[in-house]
Amino acid sequence: MQWFGKGSNNVEDGRGSGGGRVALGGGVGIIIVILGLIFGQDLTGLVGQMPAIEQGEVKNGIPARDAQAQFVSGVLESTEQVWEAEFTAMGMRYEQPKLRLFTTAVQSACGNASAAVGPFYCPGDYKIYIDLSFYDELKNRFNAAGDFAQAYVIAHEVGHHVQNLLGTTTKMEEARRNLSQTEYNRLSVKLELQADFYAGFWASKAQNLKDFRLEAGDIAEALNAANAIGDDQLQKQTQSDVMPDSFTHGTSAQRMYWFKKGFETGDFKQGDTFN
Numbered sequence: 316m317q318w319f320g321k322g323s324n325n326v327e328d329g330r331g332s333g334g335g336r337v338a339l340g341g342g343v344g345i346i347i348v349i350l351g352l353i354f355g356q357d358l359t360g361l362v363g364q365m366p367a368i369e370q371g372e373v374k375n376g377i378p379a380r381d382a383q384a385q386f387v388s389g390v391l392e393s394t395e396q397v398w399e400a401e402f403t404a405m406g407m408r409y410e411q412p413k414l415r416l417f418t419t420a421v422q423s424a425c426g427n428a429s430a431a432v433g434p435f436y437c438p439g440d441y442k443i444y445i446d447l448s449f450y451d452e453l454k455n456r457f458n459a460a461g462d463f464a465q466a467y468v469i470a471h472e473v474g475h476h477v478q479n480l481l482g483t484t485t486k487m488e489e490a491r492r493n494l495s496q497t498e499y500n501r502l503s504v505k506l507e508l509q510a511d512f513y514a515g516f517w518a519s520k521a522q523n524l525k526d527f528r529l530e531a532g533d534i535a536e537a538l539n540a541a542n543a544i545g546d547d548q549l550q551k552q553t554q555s556d557v558m559p560d561s562f563t564h565g566t567s568a569q570r571m572y573w574f575k576k577g578f579e580t581g582d583f584k585q586g587d588t589f590n
């Protein structure tokens with residue numbers, strides 16, 4: 316996919332080096348101003364003569380040269396546009412989620428998490444959390460490479476945010492009290508599959524955005540990722556037996572089915588995975 320938008324400003328850079336680079340970027344400009352004062356000339360024109368992307372330049376709160384983080388910001392912006400339009404059509408306001416980049420471990424309103432849990436959404440603070448090294452894992456461990464596979468991961472997490480805004484998440488938590496673990500897991504699978512449907516719905520609508528271009532092979536990349544990170548595959552990789560009752564995300568086939576349904580129908584109302 317290609318994205319020509321300016322990127323979302325809802326990305327928070329919680330990775331170690333982010334803050335330092337911001338200071339450096341500002342520092343170059345300040346030094347030029349100070350030199351100008353010393354030499355009695357206005358040297359600020361020099362700033363304009365610098366190459367388009369300067370080392371340390373920051374765009375939307377993240378280093379401009381960090382292509383992967385900028386890509387995430389672009390995908391997030393496209394989800395904002397798609398869901399804003401859909402919520403407006405439903406007569407509702409879409410409150411945009413934040414996306415926090417982290418490395419190794421992070422604190423969220425849902426508790427502490429290590430990168431090992433993979434990307435997640437916390438309903439308590441309306442934030443998506445991702446350690447970008449997950450994308451290496453996606454490529455190397457799950458054999459799901461490609462930019463659209465990466466986009467699918469973000470769109471799925473945004474799907475959980477949509478469920479939160481629509482009250483689905485709260486209903487789930489209420490139901491949990493009266494359910495056995497097995498029953499709750501079954502319900503949880505439906506929630507996950509709906510997030511996959513929402514990811515497919517996003518892809519369907521995003522391809523019509525003016526700044527978005529879907530490329531050949533994109534949908535195959537997303538389906539491949541959905542296939543690769545289904546619970547049956549995850550469990551095959553980690554233990555010998557597949558145990559359907561402990562599934563929380565759905566099988567590979569289910570995940571692909573719902574992503575595809577969202578993409579092919581582009582109809583929000585078709586996303587009832589519960590009934």
Ligand SMILES: [Zn+2]
Pocket residue numbers: 471475507510
């Ligand atoms: Zn999920």
